[in-house]
Amino acid sequence: MIPDAKIPAGPLAQKWQSHKARLRLVNPANRRKYHVIVVGSGLAGSAAAASLGELGYEVSCFCYQDSPRRAHSIAAQGGINAAKNYPNDGDSVRRLFLDTIKGGDYRAREANVHRLAELSVSIIDQCVAQGVPFAREYGGQLANRSFGGAQVSRTFYARGQTGQQLLLGAYSALSRQVGAGSVRMYPRHEMLDLVLVGGHAKGIVTRNLVTGEVRSWAADCVVLCTGGYGNVFYLSTNAQGCNVTATHRAHRRGALFANPCYTQIHPTCIPAHGDDQSKLTLMSESLRNDGRVWVPKDAADCGKDPASLPESARDYFLERKYPSYGNLAPRDIASRAAKEACDDGRGVGPSVDGRRLGVYLDFSASIARLGEPVIRERYGNLFDMYENITGENAYRRPMRIYPAVHYTMGGLWVDYNLQSNIPGLFVGGEANFSDHGANRLGASALMQGLADGYFVLPATVADYLAGVGLSGRPSGEGPEFRQALAETNDRVARLLAVGGKETPRSYHKRLGKIVWEQCGMARSKEGLTKAIADIRALREDFWRNVSVPGTGAGVTPALEHAGRVADFLEFGELMCRDALVREESCGGHFRVEHQDAGEARRDDAAFAHVAAWEWKGEGAEPVRHAEPLAYEEVQFSTRSYK
Amino acid sequence: MVKENSPAADHPATLRLRLRVWRQRPGQPGAFEEHELPAVPTSASFLEMMDLLNERLIREGKEPVAFDHDCREGICGMCSMTINGMPHGPLPGVTTCQLHMRNFRDGETITVEPWRARAFPVLRDLMVDRSGFDKVVQAGGFISVRTGSAPEANSIPVPKPVADEAMDAAECIGCGACVASCKNGSAMLFVGAKVTHLNLLPQGKPEAGRRAVAMVRAMDEAGFGNCTNYGECQAHCPKGITLDVIARLNRDYLAERVRAFFASTGKPRRGGD
Ligand SMILES: Cc1cc2nc3c(=O)[nH]c(=O)nc-3n(C[C@H](O)[C@H](O)[C@H](O)COP(=O)(O)OP(=O)(O)OC[C@H]3O[C@@H](n4cnc5c(N)ncnc54)[C@H](O)[C@@H]3O)c2cc1C
Ligand code: SF4
Ligand code: FES
Numbered sequence: 001m002i003p004d005a006k007i008p009a010g011p012l013a014q015k016w017q018s019h020k021a022r023l024r025l026v027n028p029a030n031r032r033k034y035h036v037i038v039v040g041s042g043l044a045g046s047a048a049a050a051s052l053g054e055l056g057y058e059v060s061c062f063c064y065q066d067s068p069r070r071a072h073s074i075a076a077q078g079g080i081n082a083a084k085n086y087p088n089d090g091d092s093v094r095r096l097f098l099d100t101i102k103g104g105d106y107r108a109r110e111a112n113v114h115r116l117a118e119l120s121v122s123i124i125d126q127c128v129a130q131g132v133p134f135a136r137e138y139g140g141q142l143a144n145r146s147f148g149g150a151q152v153s154r155t156f157y158a159r160g161q162t163g164q165q166l167l168l169g170a171y172s173a174l175s176r177q178v179g180a181g182s183v184r185m186y187p188r189h190e191m192l193d194l195v196l197v198g199g200h201a202k203g204i205v206t207r208n209l210v211t212g213e214v215r216s217w218a219a220d221c222v223v224l225c226t227g228g229y230g231n232v233f234y235l236s237t238n239a240q241g242c243n244v245t246a247t248h249r250a251h252r253r254g255a256l257f258a259n260p261c262y263t264q265i266h267p268t269c270i271p272a273h274g275d276d277q278s279k280l281t282l283m284s285e286s287l288r289n290d291g292r293v294w295v296p297k298d299a300a301d302c303g304k305d306p307a308s309l310p311e312s313a314r315d316y317f318l319e320r321k322y323p324s325y326g327n328l329a330p331r332d333i334a335s336r337a338a339k340e341a342c343d344d345g346r347g348v349g350p351s352v353d354g355r356r357l358g359v360y361l362d363f364s365a366s367i368a369r370l371g372e373p374v375i376r377e378r379y380g381n382l383f384d385m386y387e388n389i390t391g392e393n394a395y396r397r398p399m400r401i402y403p404a405v406h407y408t409m410g411g412l413w414v415d416y417n418l419q420s421n422i423p424g425l426f427v428g429g430e431a432n433f434s435d436h437g438a439n440r441l442g443a444s445a446l447m448q449g450l451a452d453g454y455f456v457l458p459a460t461v462a463d464y465l466a467g468v469g470l471s472g473r474p475s476g477e478g479p480e481f482r483q484a485l486a487e488t489n490d491r492v493a494r495l496l497a498v499g500g501k502e503t504p505r506s507y508h509k510r511l512g513k514i515v516w517e518q519c520g521m522a523r524s525k526e527g528l529t530k531a532i533a534d535i536r537a538l539r540e541d542f543w544r545n546v547s548v549p550g551t552g553a554g555v556t557p558a559l560e561h562a563g564r565v566a567d568f569l570e571f572g573e574l575m576c577r578d579a580l581v582r583e584e585s586c587g588g589h590f591r592v593e594h595q596d597a598g599e600a601r602r603d604d605a606a607f608a609h610v611a612a613w614e615w616k617g618e619g620a621e622p623v624r625h626a627e628p629l630a631y632e633e634v635q636f637s638t639r640s641y642k
Numbered sequence: 643m644v645k646e647n648s649p650a651a652d653h654p655a656t657l658r659l660r661l662r663v664w665r666q667r668p669g670q671p672g673a674f675e676e677h678e679l680p681a682v683p684t685s686a687s688f689l690e691m692m693d694l695l696n697e698r699l700i701r702e703g704k705e706p707v708a709f710d711h712d713c714r715e716g717i718c719g720m721c722s723m724t725i726n727g728m729p730h731g732p733l734p735g736v737t738t739c740q741l742h743m744r745n746f747r748d749g750e751t752i753t754v755e756p757w758r759a760r761a762f763p764v765l766r767d768l769m770v771d772r773s774g775f776d777k778v779v780q781a782g783g784f785i786s787v788r789t790g791s792a793p794e795a796n797s798i799p800v801p802k803p804v805a806d807e808a809m810d811a812a813e814c815i816g817c818g819a820c821v822a823s824c825k826n827g828s829a830m831l832f833v834g835a836k837v838t839h840l841n842l843l844p845q846g847k848p849e850a851g852r853r854a855v856a857m858v859r860a861m862d863e864a865g866f867g868n869c870t871n872y873g874e875c876q877a878h879c880p881k882g883i884t885l886d887v888i889a890r891l892n893r894d895y896l897a898e899r900v901r902a903f904f905a906s907t908g909k910p911r912r913g914g915d
Contacts, residue, residue, distance in 0.1 A: 129792035140799030172784035
C-alpha cells in the first residue's frame with residue numbers, strides 16, 4: 001500500500017525546476033485566510049514558519065523551549081555543505097549529489113538528494129544576506145573547510161558554532177514575522193497529538209508547559225519539524241528535551257515511519273565518565289582535519305602516558321585502513337573502526353565498568369606544523385569545552401574520543417513534496433527520513449533543514465492548500481478534536497496515576513542501555529530479538545512502577561519526561577524490529593551477520609528499498625511496506641573509502 | 643580537583659554537599675529548601691548534581707525542582723541558575739550546565755536561586771520568564787531580507803577582521819545572565835551584542851540606526867532597567883561579550899536620534915532619505 005513518492009518525470013537535473021513550475025499557487029489575497037501550524041523552531045521549522053509567514057499565510061509556530069532560538073539546531077558545530085566551488089577544487093552540484101548518495105550507502109532517493117544539492121547554493125546566499133557571520137578569508141571572501149566523506153572543501157562554517165549562527169539567522173527571520181504579526185509563536189508548548197479530519201491533518205493537541213493546559217488547535221495543514229529521536233538511546237549528543245513524541249504520535253495516527261533503524265553514531269564524542277551522566281558531548285568532526293586518530297598497537301600500553309609512546313608503538317588505524325580518506329573517513333566507518341580497536345582491548349582512558357572505551361585524537365603534529373595559535377583559532381571553543389568536561393588540556397595531551405549517538409536518518413515517510421502519507425501533514429528537517437539514506441555525511445543536516453524550510457516546504461505547502469481550497473479548515477470544535485483532546489487528557493491522567501517508585505529517568509536509562517547494546521554500532525538477529533522482548537517487559541514495568549509526582553497543573557517536569565519516555569518505549573521496539581528485518585549491512589546499520597571482514601555488506605537485490613512501517617494499534621504487529629529505490633543515473637556500487 | 647593533564651581517576655571522587663534551593667510556586671512567595679547530597683561525583687556537571695537531587699525527590703513521591711535546561715553543552719542559553727549569588731556560578735566563561743562539580747569543595751553549602759530581575763518573573767522554582775528578550779529581537783534584531791531574494795554570497799565581501807568582530811558579538815546565547823547580574827536589571831549587553839553583530843556587517847548597515855532605536859525602545863517597554871556602567875554584566879557573561887558592544891549601541895542609537903531630529907526639523911540634508 002506504499003503511497004506514491006511522486007517523483008517528477010524528466011531528467012534528474014531538471015526535476016525540481018520543472019516540478020516547481022507545475023506546483024499550484026495561492027493568490028496573495030487569499031493566503032491570509034489559510035492557517036498553517038508549524039511544530040518546531042529549529043532550522044527547518046523556523047525557516048518554514050518565517051518563509052510561509054512572509055508569503056502571507058497565517059502561521060502558528062510551536063516549540064517546547066522557552067524561546068524558538070534554543071532549538072537543538074543551535075548545537076551544531078562543524079558546518080554546512082554547499083556546492084559553491086569557491087575553492088575551485090572541482091566541486092559541483094553533481095559531485096555533492098554523488099557524494100551524498102554514496103555517503104548514504106545507496107539507500108536515499110536520487111531525486112530528493114539532487115534537489116538538496118541544487119538548493120545548497122541558495123542557502124548560503126540566503127544566510128549571508130541575513131547576516132550569518134561565516135568565516136572569511138583575508139580577501140573578504142567566504143572560507144571553506146573539508147568534512148568527512150568528501151575530497152573537496154565545501155563546508156561553510158562560523159567558528160565551531162555554525163548551527164548557532166544559522167539558527168540565529170532563521171530565528172531573526174522568524175522574529176521579524178512575529179513582529180509583523182504574520183506568525184504567532186507559542187514557546188513552552190509540547191505537541192502531544194495530531195488531529196485528523198476526514199483523513200487529512202487538520203490540527204494538533206498541545207500541553208502548555210507552564211500552565212499545564214491541554215488544548216487543541218485547528219489549521220488548514222500541519223508541518224512537523226520536530227527533530228530527531230536520538231534520545232531513545234538515553235545518552236546521545238541531543239538536548240535533554242529532544243523526543244520522538246511528535247512524530248510517534250503522528251505515526252500512531254497513521255503516518256508511516258520510515259527506516260527507524262538508520263541511526264548515526266558519531267565517531268568523535270567525549271567518552272562517558274560514569275553512571276550519573278545525562279548526555280554526551282560532541283567534538284566536531286572538523287577536528288579530524290587536524291587531528292590524527294590512534295590507539296596503542298599493544299594493549300599493554302593502553303594505561304601509559306600517550307606522550308611516552310613512540311610513533312612505532314602507535315596504530316593510526318584510520319590512516320592504515322582507509323589510506324585515501326584517512327582520518328576523514330565517513331562517520332559510520334570511523335565509528336566502527338574505533339569500536340573495533342576498543343573491543344580488541346586497545347582502548348584508552350579511565351575504565352568504566354572494566355573497559356577502556358576511548359581512542360586518541362592527537363593534535364601534536366598539527367600544533368608542531370601550524371603552531372598552537374592557529375589550532376586555537378580554529379578549534380579554541382572545542383578545546384575549552386573539552387577541558388571543562390574532562391579537566392584535561394588537549395593542547396598538551398591527545399583528546400580522548402569515543403562514538404556516540406548523534407543523528408537519526410530515519411523519520412516519518414514523506415514523498416517528494418515532503419508530504420507524509422496523511423494528506424496535509426508535511427515533515428521537514430531531521431524529523432523526516434528523506435535525504436540521507438543509511439548514513440548522513442557531515443555538514444549535510446543543516447543543509448537539508450534549511451533547504452526544506454526555506455525552499456521546499458513553502459512551495460509544496462502552497463500546492464496542497466491551493467488543492468483543498470478555502471473550505472478546508474475545520475472549526476476545531478468537531479468530534480475529532482474533542483476525541484483527541486480527551487485521549488491526551490486521559491493519557492496525562494494515567495501517567496500521573498501510576499504512583500510507583502521508579503523515576504522516568506531510570507526507565508529512560510534502562511531503555512537506552514538495551515538499544516545501545518543491541519541496536520547500536522553492531523546488531524545481530526539474536527540481540528535484536530532479545531531487545532524487543534526486553535523493551536516490552538520494560539514498558540509493562542513502566543506503566544506499573546513509574547512515579548510522576550504532581551497534579552499536572554502548572555510546571556511538572558516529571559510528567560514531561562515520563563510522557564517522552566513512554567513514547568520512546570513504544571518507538572524503541574519499532575526501531576529494533578526494523579533492524580531485525582533488514583538482513584543486510586548498510587551505512588550506520590551494521591548487522592554482524594552481513595560483513596566482509598568488518599566492512600558492511602549490502603544486499604541490493606533484497607533491500608534497495610525504503611522500509612515504511614504502519615502502526616496497527618497497541619500490541620498489534622506493525623506492517624512493513626517497501627518503497628523501491630529506483631536509480632536513474634547512479635550505479636549501485638560498493639562503497640569504498642580505501 | 644582533577645590535575646591538568648591527568649586523566650580522571652578510574653573511580654571518580656565524590657563530594658558531600660548541602661544545597662539551599664529556591665522553591666516557588668506562581669503567585670506565591672518563595673523560600674529556600676535544604677537538602678543533603680552525600681555522594682556527588684566530581685565528574686558530574688552542576689545539572690547532573692541537580693538530577694541526583696530530583697531523582698531522590700521523585701522516588702520519594704515529591705515534586706522535583708523545576709529548572710530550565712536543554713542542550714547541556716553551553717550553547718542553547720536555556721540553563722539559568724544563580725549559584726552562590728553569581729549567575730552561572732563561580733567559573734568565568736561557563737554556563738551553569740558546563741560547570742562541573744570538581745570546582746566545589748567537599749562539605750560545601752551551595753545556594754541555588756533563579757535569575758533575579760524585574761523583567762524576568764519567576765515561573766516556578768528556578769525557572770524564569772525571559773520572553774522579554776524575544777520581544778526585543780522582534781522589534782529589530784534582524785536584517786530584512788525576503789526568502790529567495792538574496793544576492794550571490796561572495797558579491798558582498800566582508801573583511802576578515804569585521805567578520806570576526808561581528809562573530810564575537812554574535813556568540814551571545816541569550817541566557818540573561820547579564821540582566822541577572824545587573825543591579826538595574828538592564829539588558830544593554832544582550833541588545834548591544836545583537837546590534838553590534840548586525841550593524842558591523844555591510845548587510846546590516848541600511849537598517850543600522852532604525853535597529854538600534856527600535857531595540858532600545860522595546861527593551862524599555864519589556865521592563866529592563868537602565869545602564870549605569872556597573873560592568874557586572876561583562877563579568878558574568880558566559881560568552882565573553884564585552885562592554886564595547888554597549889558603546890557601539892549607544893553610538894548607533896545617538897546617531898540615529900540626531901539624524902531623526904534633523905529630519906524632523908525639515909532642514910535640507912545631503913543625500914537621499
Ligand atoms: C551536537 C550536534 C552537532 C551537530 N553538528 C552538525 C553539523 O556540524 N552540521 C550538520 O549539518 N548537522 C549537524 N548536526 C545535525 C543537525 O544539527 C540537526 O540534524 C538539525 O539541526 C536538526 O534541525 P531540525 O530543525 O530538524 O530540528 P531541531 O533543531 O532539533 O528542532 C526541533 C524543534 O522541534 C521542537 N519540538 C520537538 N518536539 C516537540 C514537541 N513534541 N512539541 C513541540 N515542539 C517540539 C523543538 O522545540 C525544536 O524547536 C549536529 C547535531 C548535534 C546534536
Ligand atoms: S550578553 Fe552574555 S550574559 Fe547576556 S544574554 Fe548574551 S551570552 Fe548571556
Ligand atoms: S542547557 Fe543549554 S546552555 Fe546550558
